[in-house]
Amino acid sequence: MSFDAAQLDSKDLEISLCRWRWRSSDRMPYLSHTRYELPLLLEGRKKLARMSDAYPPMKFEGEDRFDHWVAKGVLHREEVNEPFDKPVQTSHGQIYLGHRTVYYTPKGEEWRIPASRLIWDASGKSGGWNEHFERLEGMLFGYEDWQNDWWIKRGITGGGFGGLSCCCTMTAAGLTWIEAAGFRALPPIDRPTLTIRMHDWENEADQYAAMFGDPDSVAVGRFNMLGRDFMNFWKSQCGGPWELPAGSIAEFNRFLRGSVEIVARRDGAV
Structure with a gap:
């Protein structure tokens, strides 16, 4: 397989390649949304994307590409910033002031954002995350039922939320x-x-x-x-x-x- 970057007609091109090593029992029989959020949102296969991390910085990698489609009226965006009670410093000296979450949905699917936040709030008040909350979130993201079935079975038998x-x-x-x-x-x-x-x-x-x-x-x-x-x-x-x-x-x-x-x-x- 060959690749010619010149064919993309871009003077400012960044290409990231990564290789994931999966156990044979872990190989997903469908396309995971992770790292494919934007094209799947634009295609309509993904109904909700959530980008979450500590801040600063007040921006996640590739955020401008998402916001380009927000400006065009294709995607809806909401941002939630939750300051820590006091700054947190890591062992490497990085100081974080709070937690930042950015949500994106296709237009018309905005209701999924408060629904997602409600699920996380409910999990915190009912003993923690489990396979039932995982299924609800998967449905909000836009995964099909059989895909959620596979993922939940893997999560229960292989650790994680199980x-x-x-x-x-x-x-x-x-x-x-x-x-x-x-x-x-x-x-x-x-x-x-x-x-x-x-x-x-x-x-x-x-x-x-x-x-x-x-x-x-x-x-x-x-x-x-x-x-x-x-x-x-x-x-x-x-x-x-x-x-x-x-x-x-x-x-x-x-x-x-x-x-x-x-x-x-x-x-x-x-």
Whole structure:
């Protein structure tokens, strides 16, 4: 593939190239709006764009290109500036005075801006962001239902708003119990502790094989939990694996997000 910048007839041209490395399970089956906001807004496929960052500067990269279409009456723009109580200085000496958000919509879609702000306000008053708020925001942005379905499933199973992705082994009796419970909770155990590990997305096959080193284990279950809830169960918040006392499993189950997924079975396990 070749590219001739001269064909663009521009004397002041900036070209940025980046390469994203995705796991095969992460490859999106649709075009993400990120970094394509302006052309998708103009095309009508995107209904809302939100640019948000600390200030100064009072401008995001490429803002003039968006405002060009605002001046032409094609896009609607709103800006919200929220000053900090006092300036914040980073370890590099940068001083920030507040948080700035700029919204853009096609003309006629202005209602999406207060709707977006309402969703964020509601999430802050109801325990934090979750998959339901994520879906509503995706709908406001203009993503299709099947695209939101894929994104939310990925978020729930892969961390992010779905929480930490963890895993543990279970015995044949535990597997039978969890199936009978509809995969809604981790099973009780007949040993002192249950070993919990962070799921290793990059080396999951090796991780499962190592976990099957316990001869009584017949399956590996993966589940999600918000980080703040997860860390409340441990005196040490770093490292892992963690040993969950058998008597704490019922309480631990109260904080699971979504169902427990059986991601690996020992040969012969049903």
